[in-house]
Amino acid sequence: MTGADALVGVVGASGAVGAPAVRFLRTLGHARLRLGGRRPEPLRALARESGAREETVRVDVHDDSSLADFCRGCDLVLNCAGPSYALVDRVALAALAAGADYVDVTGDEPVRAALTGHPLTQGRTAVVSAGLLPGLSALLPRRSAARHGLARLRAHTGGLERCTEAAAGDLLLSLPGAADQDAVFGTPLAAWRGGRVVPRALRAADAVRAPHFPAPGFVQPFLTEEVRRLAADLALGEAEWFNVHLGERSRTLLSSLAGRPVADLAGAAAALRRAADLDLAGREPFYLLVLETVDTRGRERTLVLRTTDGYRTTGHVGAWTVHEVLEGRIPHGVHHAADVLDPERSVTALFADPGTGTLREYEGAFAGSAHEEGAL
Template sequence: MNRGRTAPVAVGVVGAAGAVGRAVLEELLRLGVGPVRAAVRRPHRRALPAGVELWSEPVDVTDARALAAFCAECQVVVNATGPVRAVGHRVAEAALASGADLVDVNDTAELPEPPSYARLLRWRTVVIGAGLMPGLAGLLPGLLGIRASNGLHGTLTVHVGGLPHFPPAAARDFMDRLARPGGEVTAVWRGGRRVSGALAVERGIRLPYFPGAVTAIPYLTEEAVGVARRCGLDEVRWYTVFGGDATRAVLDRYRAGLTPGPAVEMAAAELSRATLTDLAGRPPYQVVTCELDGRSGLVLTGTDSSALTGSAAAHAALTLLDGELPPGQRHFADLPDPGRIVRRIAHGPAVRELRLLDRPLADLPVEEGIL
């Protein structure tokens, strides 16, 4: 929220030509937000949505001058670029220095270097991790009515995935996490701590609401740990799910781990290409399921991971424009009143269905092809 300041541009989107950036623009326009300004690194053959103002100069996140000029007249800036370790805090620093609030689809809290903008958070507001995962997947368990108590209780199982296209930046972020120490892959949260190697990768399995056979990779991210702590859960099992054969083959090839550096770059390029191969002749889909103690749950089905990420970021920007958050930095998954935010997102075209269940997910199987 920009106290005492009026900016002629409501929202500026950095990385607007990418799949996520375009989805942010489309959802902002659908919500009636405007004016909306778009920054691109280079001219793009595909025109931006009608009603968007294209910034006249190219904007590369490594060009501090160009970033500052773009952000100068914006009330809120959305960073839709990645990967997070390449972009770092650059967009946030430029936006906040110009007097804008910020939404970032990346979780910049995982970066090793601290941000230089901490003093500006006395006046400015930043929402990070405003995508699908991190972001919407971490917000959804809040709809299950889980309440933290003095003791740990309950087991939450979350499956996030489907048949996506991983753009190069998203593929790099995913493979970069596979290369990191810390036990995210095959780990479970149990009894208040991370237990490494407790779960196995499940191949060729069938899950409720996921059409066909899938691969489920236990993937205990910091967002999952945050959900466990916030809700006082005894156990959290968090899986990333892939539905394509080519994607599964790439992940199997690197299941022993990766060496940080060029190996990650090569693996990310392979993963991005594999997701396109799996999509040949098939529509993308995305599913998030949350189940508490095997007795109640939630299902969200969507059109595409980029569309859901863009929708989450757009609604985070709307929250800032409406002045609903105090100054400071917080994760999208920690936003107040998650039910209202999710229901608002569910009215958009990126979501096909949102369903709360008072029974186990397996009691309502989805036939293959229904998505």
Template sequence: MIGLLGATGAVGRTAAQRIAAYDLGPLRVGGRNLTSATALAASLAAPAQAIRVDLNDPAELAAFCEGCRIVVNCAGPTYQVLDTVARAAFAAGADYVDIGGELAAKDALTSGDVAGDQTAVFSAGVMPGLSGLLPRLLAKERPLRRLDVYVGGAAVFTPLSAVDALLTRGPKFGVPMAAWRDGRVVPNTLTPLHQVRLPGFPVPVHAWPYLTTEAQTLAADTGAHEVRSYNVFVSNRLPEALAAVWADADDTGPAALAPHADTVVRASLQDNADFGAFYVMLFTARPGPDGLPGPTRVLITAVDSYALSGVVMALATRAVLSGSVPPGVHLAAEVLDPDATAAALRDDPLVDDLTVV
């Protein structure tokens, strides 16, 4: 049995459809709205049962996980979930895949006693997730002089995703305006790029430097001399909205930031109204001094970043169930196979284009 939480959300629905299509086994889909979960279960191309479950109720969560081979969590927000569902899955003898989590959840899960023969994969979405995985296609068996990461577009934020975005500050998430050079983070070395034309982006965009912890790990793992990572926006509305909330909030905790989520949501809706919906991930490489041959660009485009995250969740689930992910607690970008992931994404109808050249 494959347990899928948050199944009726923007990410979970696609994850459920792909898991069913991959013929990985029967599903147990859970959510707070039993009517919606039941309708989804009936629509899937695999046997599925619907269960009402509240992640904040330990008894309901334990009952949901019981009997599952793997628990797949598409519910949020990340700052509330952390390692709660992962621990419930491990207690039931199940493996685990999560759309979020990042270092905070990984560290929380590994801080106590966890089963040594079980597997957990966090951050199995687009960013973090694909943003740290696909660039590895450019660095196979050769050091790079420079690697640039551009991720973003015109995606509508939900209130929960807005709060998660507002919480992406601090050492566990990244360093603004920083680059990676010669094996270390160099702060205050980059500036925003305004109204630039980038391959794959249909309009001129604004690219704000933000060296995520995922990008730092990518740099260390690949041996790249320099890594620059940018969050890309179609206007300055979202960067300005985020900055305004960070300046006005009493502190950086969820309780202080949550009331300001509407500011971020409204900015994203305005961008969507002006530019439509699109999501682009562009990775460019400059070879090292040895000049070894290899690709220099990876480009993936899609309409819906949430649905694309659902595809990644299903691929991570398939990888864990197939045994290609070793036991332990991992981040998706560090443990999934980039070639296999790219091949699967290239064939998925939700991906408009994926090229490696």
């Protein structure tokens, strides 16, 4: 079953990402929804918004039978729960075992690798990295490449917003030396140059003002696996990626953890969430993705995505990916969202809704690395 008649199950439906995904699915015309989460009342409140008879089901993502019961009968399952490093392919395998297609707002390379070649994927579609980052973070450069050609890319991303439990854990794993699995998600301090990853090419720095950001922050180089794939696929001459942390308390915590293993990931994640809440108190939240590009003719452009809620933007991308799968525009197999979504069509549709954020393009110089060589 495809299109608006399909039953879409949303795991983590009442969360920071799930609730916006549900609302955007409704906007896209998908009324048959099964809302899943840990707490029944927020699910029922979300269902009441539409006036439709949406199912609400309590689901425990760490319980196999609970996941199987939730996925049974769904045509597609959208996973908005996390953290991705803990769940990996648990929700995906339950969905595929129930005969459903699958979309994950995170997942990225660990889930793609786990699912590729798995017998349950035969004749099914599974799409990971269908969020803001990863997701739009590669889709926007692909759109630039399709429009103008792309030779060099430098990105700064971050802002000032709440930090969910799922986001905190994944963010901590991007710090230099945080865990043995760093290379699964990306390479701290690395850059892409001349067709290869150059380790320890950059260094983290505090009190640096990144392009288009309103204040100085802790700027952390982290060449994500997504950017590495993008750079290799588009044969980029250079690619650099920086995470920008503006909140004073968050900056202090992250600076103290960088360069050494995080022994207590759960405790550090809780501390990061508290720090982010304190940094945000009395201030307006925002999130920026700034892409500085050089096209194949040497022309420089800057693309700036601004949103007041990065989690909402992620939910919209996940919902749009569900829509494209159900409309038959994504082939069977296991994919990263940015590799199979049509960049122009997707970006146009997403930013037609102001809730996704704003997207502006400027003529502007690519000034080379703003950060000194070396390592923290």
